Amino acid sequence: MPEILQNAREEMKRADHLLYVSLKVTRTVDVIKSMLERLINAIDAAVDTMLDYALKKKLIKEKPENLGLKGELAKTAFKDPKIAEMVDFGMRLKQINRAEYTRSKEYRRHVTMTAVTETGIVNVDIDTTKEYYNKTKEYIEYVERMLFGERE
Numbered sequence: 813m814p815e816i817l818q819n820a821r822e823e824m825k826r827a828d829h830l831l832y833v834s835l836k837v838t839r840t841v842d843v844i845k846s847m848l849e850r851l852i853n854a855i856d857a858a859v860d861t862m863l864d865y866a867l868k869k870k871l872i873k874e875k876p877e878n879l880g881l882k883g884e885l886a887k888t889a890f891k892d893p894k895i896a897e898m899v900d901f902g903m904r905l906k907q908i909n910r911a912e913y914t915r916s917k918e919y920r921r922h923v924t925m926t927a928v929t930e931t932g933i934v935n936v937d938i939d940t941t942k943e944y945y946n947k948t949k950e951y952i953e954y955v956e957r958m959l960f961g962e963r964e
Contacts, residue, residue, distance in 0.1 A: 817959075820857035820952050823850050831945050835938060841915040841925040847941050848909045851948045855902035858955045859886050862895070865959050879906075892958070898951040905944065908934050 827850035835843045859882050866872045866889045876882055883899035911927040911934075925936045936944075 817858065817861040817952075817956060820854045820861065820955075823854035823857060824949055824952060826850050827854065827945055827948070831942060835923075835941065839920060839923045839938075840918050841913070841923060844923070844925045844936055844941055845909065847945070848905055848936070851944055852902060852905050852909060854948055854952055855898060855905070856882075858952050859883055859899065859902070862886050862890065862955060862959065866890070890958075894951070894954055895958075898954075901947060901951070907931075908936065 827847055830843055830847045830850060835847065856879060860875075863872065863875045863882060863886055866886075867875055871889045872885060876885060880903070883903060887896045887899055907929050908927045911929045913925050913927040916924045916926065922937055927934045927936065
């Protein structure tokens with residue numbers, strides 16, 4: 813397995829710990845922000861792996877440095893609706909992570925980060941964070957199966 817996809821798996825391990833340990837204990841928006849960053853890093857690493865694979869198979873001529881261009885190139889190179897969905901989801905997470913946000917109900921079960929994005933207000937709580945985690949995990953596993961076949 814390429815090192816870059818291994819990086820995605822490592823980021824998912826860190827996100828797993830944040831979700832199931834840190835967030836359950838501390839219940840702060842800082843943990844939610846950190847979780848979003850880990851998920852973004854995992855998706856970026858998966859996109860990098862796909863582009864390296866496409867470069868090796870001569871599906872693309874060069875790999876851009878810009879993250880937005882990488883995502884668009886991955887969409888066009890693979891023409892897979894699941895890949896397009898993953899790239900769009902990653903961009904959405906980046907938008908939420910960069911947005912102005914407020915904190916509410918910290919140190920409680922319903923801790924919420926309310927982000928004001930270009931498309932509207934997004935509330936990210938523990939349940940939403942878990943959905944994002946599961947979705948990202950599914951995407952990473954899909955990329956691994958698509959590029960390298962079934963895992964052992």
